[in-house]
Amino acid sequence: MAQTLEHSTALQRKQSQGTVASLAAVNKSYGEVQALRGVNFQVRAGEVVALLGPNGAGKTTAGKTTAVKLLLGLLQPNGGKVRVFGGDPVNPENRMRTGAMLQVGRVPETLRVREHIDLFSSYYVNPMRREAVLAVAGVEKLCDRKFGELSGGQKQRVLFALAICGNPDLLFLDEPTVGLDVEARRMLWDEIRQLVQRGKTVLLTTHYLQEADALADRVAVINKGEIVIEGTPAEIKAQTAGKKIRCITSLSFDVLRRIPGVMEVKHDREAVELHTAQAELTVRELLSRDGQLSGLEVSSAGLEEAFLALTQDGSRGGNESNGTKERQ
Amino acid sequence: MSTASMALTNVPIARSPQETAKIYLKEAKYEFLKNLRLRMYTASVLSFPIMFYVLFGLVLNAKEAIGGTRVPTYLIATYGTFGVMGASLFGTAAGLASDRGLGWLQVKRASPMPPFAYFAAKVITSMIFSTIIVLALFLLGFAAGGVRMPLSGFAGLLGTLVVGSLPFSAMGLALGYFTGPNSAPATINLIYLPMSFCSGLWVPFMFLPKVVKQIALVLPPYHLSQLALGIVGAASHGAASTHWEVLLAFTMICLGVARIGFQRDQEKMYG
Numbered sequence: 001m002a003q004t005l006e007h008s009t010a011l012q013r014k015q016s017q018g019t020v021a022s023l024a025a026v027n028k029s030y031g032e033v034q035a036l037r038g039v040n041f042q043v044r045a046g047e048v049v050a051l052l053g054p055n056g057a058g059k060t061t062a063g064k065t066t067a068v069k070l071l072l073g074l075l076q077p078n079g080g081k082v083r084v085f086g087g088d089p090v091n092p093e094n095r096m097r098t099g100a101m102l103q104v105g106r107v108p109e110t111l112r113v114r115e116h117i118d119l120f121s122s123y124y125v126n127p128m129r130r131e132a133v134l135a136v137a138g139v140e141k142l143c144d145r146k147f148g149e150l151s152g153g154q155k156q157r158v159l160f161a162l163a164i165c166g167n168p169d170l171l172f173l174d175e176p177t178v179g180l181d182v183e184a185r186r187m188l189w190d191e192i193r194q195l196v197q198r199g200k201t202v203l204l205t206t207h208y209l210q211e212a213d214a215l216a217d218r219v220a221v222i223n224k225g226e227i228v229i230e231g232t233p234a235e236i237k238a239q240t241a242g243k244k245i246r247c248i249t250s251l252s253f254d255v256l257r258r259i260p261g262v263m264e265v266k267h268d269r270e271a272v273e274l275h276t277a278q279a280e281l282t283v284r285e286l287l288s289r290d291g292q293l294s295g296l297e298v299s300s301a302g303l304e305e306a307f308l309a310l311t312q313d314g315s316r317g318g319n320e321s322n323g324t325k326e327r328q
Numbered sequence: 329m330s331t332a333s334m335a336l337t338n339v340p341i342a343r344s345p346q347e348t349a350k351i352y353l354k355e356a357k358y359e360f361l362k363n364l365r366l367r368m369y370t371a372s373v374l375s376f377p378i379m380f381y382v383l384f385g386l387v388l389n390a391k392e393a394i395g396g397t398r399v400p401t402y403l404i405a406t407y408g409t410f411g412v413m414g415a416s417l418f419g420t421a422a423g424l425a426s427d428r429g430l431g432w433l434q435v436k437r438a439s440p441m442p443p444f445a446y447f448a449a450k451v452i453t454s455m456i457f458s459t460i461i462v463l464a465l466f467l468l469g470f471a472a473g474g475v476r477m478p479l480s481g482f483a484g485l486l487g488t489l490v491v492g493s494l495p496f497s498a499m500g501l502a503l504g505y506f507t508g509p510n511s512a513p514a515t516i517n518l519i520y521l522p523m524s525f526c527s528g529l530w531v532p533f534m535f536l537p538k539v540v541k542q543i544a545l546v547l548p549p550y551h552l553s554q555l556a557l558g559i560v561g562a563a564s565h566g567a568a569s570t571h572w573e574v575l576l577a578f579t580m581i582c583l584g585v586a587r588i589g590f591q592r593d594q595e596k597m598y599g
Contacts, residue, residue: 072438095440096342102438105430106509110365115358122354123440125342146365159435166440 109148424504505589
């Protein structure tokens with residue numbers, strides 16, 4: 001965790017370099033299913049952004065996957081603007097500067113790993129050296145194997161190699177570690193970190209909160225086609241971990257902020273709303289300092305449940321509407 | 329901007345013509361290797377016409393003649409047509425349907441690959457396999473069936489069959505856009521096998537029932553086989569120019585259908 005924070009502050013400086021990819025008021029629907037509704041989202045140079053959403057289980061209609069495909073120019077939005085490097089994503093110049101790892105059902109199985117890499121490298125004007133690609137993706141030993149002979153984790157690494165072989169500035173990784181075991185997942189994370197150190201910009205989608213936390217400078221949680229919360233992993237965790245306390249009190253904001261556990265204080269009509277990491281401690285303090293305190297309500301911040309709903313099936317979305325969306 | 333026009337006119341940005349040519353070559357080379365190592369492809373596409381030819385042309389009827397042409401010679405034309413048709417239909421439709429349906433084509437489209445290179449590779453690969461089939465049939469006939477023809481005659485036969493495989497590649501592209509990854513091989517067979525029979529590729533045209541002969545007139549393999557038979561000096565039906573015209577028209581129709589499928593895919597998501 002501490003490492004992640006350090007890492008993100010180091011990259012904060014780069015973030016001022018400008019937006020490399022953006023969605024502006026983008027709508028996209030597949031028939032009845034609305035995958036994205038009025039989504040605004042930016043990826044800035046040098047950062048790693050995670051789009052965190054429910055496990056789509058390969059569903060092409062998942063909002064996060066749709067966002068990636070729009071940015072790759074594989075889909076057209078029903079409304080809004082999609083921009084990559086300031087232009088239309090289908091521009092061949094843009095494709096030359098981007099690499100993509102998508103969820104694929106079947107890759108030609110009779111070609112060898114080095115042959116796949118050779119072919120994809122030839123599409124780019126300034127590809128990475130083959131040895132470098134193999135090393136970064138950790139597939140040196142698989143070079144002469146046919147794709148069909150590889151395990152799930154090895155296949156993902158080869159797809160990763162194909163995404164990076166053109167030495168792209170911007171990398172899209174759609175659920176890069178789905179279906180991998182813990183060890184393979186950590187290996188891929190290391191490989192992604194290596195790229196980030198070389199100054200690449202990465203947009204990844206995932207349904208693992210942990211993955212977003214381990215890799216991303218910034219996380220956007222997407223559910224039912226909308227971004228429900230966006231921030232650094234630390235910010236998001238702070239919000240998901242705590243409890244919400246609502247009460248009518250005469251205590252000033254300054255006093256409230258100094259109460260142990262309190263992270264955030266807000267007006268909520270006639271009452272105040274506190275966000276706390278330690279609900280019991282905060283409540284005890286509140287009651288001892290203000291004998292007149294009334295209307296006390298303690299509730300879960302909502303996001304935790306929302307996250308659970310998100311990472312499970314995404315259908316149990318009742319909770320997030322009372323806390324999360326209003327707060328946005 | 330129109331995505332269709334962009335995809336059809338291959339725009340080599342910051343890439344020299346040599347580099348673009350290199351991509352086309354690599355794409356074709358790997359498509360060929362991919363199919364060559366795919367037992368399902370080589371087994372059905374190469375071995376069937378060769379097996380049929382050996383059995384019916386060399387083992388069983390080698391001494392017979394059809395309308396003055398020796399059977400081993402006659403059957404090179406008809407099984408040759410059968411062979412190039414299979415190589416082209418399976419070479420384009422099966423791969424395209426699978427790549428489309430299972431997401432691989434999206435990975436390629438997301439890369440800076442010139443879009444046309446993908447299709448060109450499939451067509452070129454099918455032509456190479458067509459060449460292999462015709463050569464194999466001829467060599468077998470030459471070695472075991474006493475087939476002799478002037479070099480120009482052989483070159484004409486090979487050229488006609490390989491160029492004549494293009495309508496079937498076009499048909500394969502159209503099929504590949506309108507079939508799923510699992511249904512494609514069955515659908516191809518459902519078209520390929522009856523069409524071959526009705527066009528006189530298995531039973532010589534003159535022995536076909538009258539109704540089937542009528543149907544054959546609208547089938548492209550009938551026209552290609554008649555062209556090939558004309559070259560080997562067998563009695564053929566109809567004028568060569570008419571056969572070419574029918575094949576050309578059929579190619580254009582198939583490419584039109586494939587284009588509709590292509591645009592449909594550009595506009596909406598894959599299945």
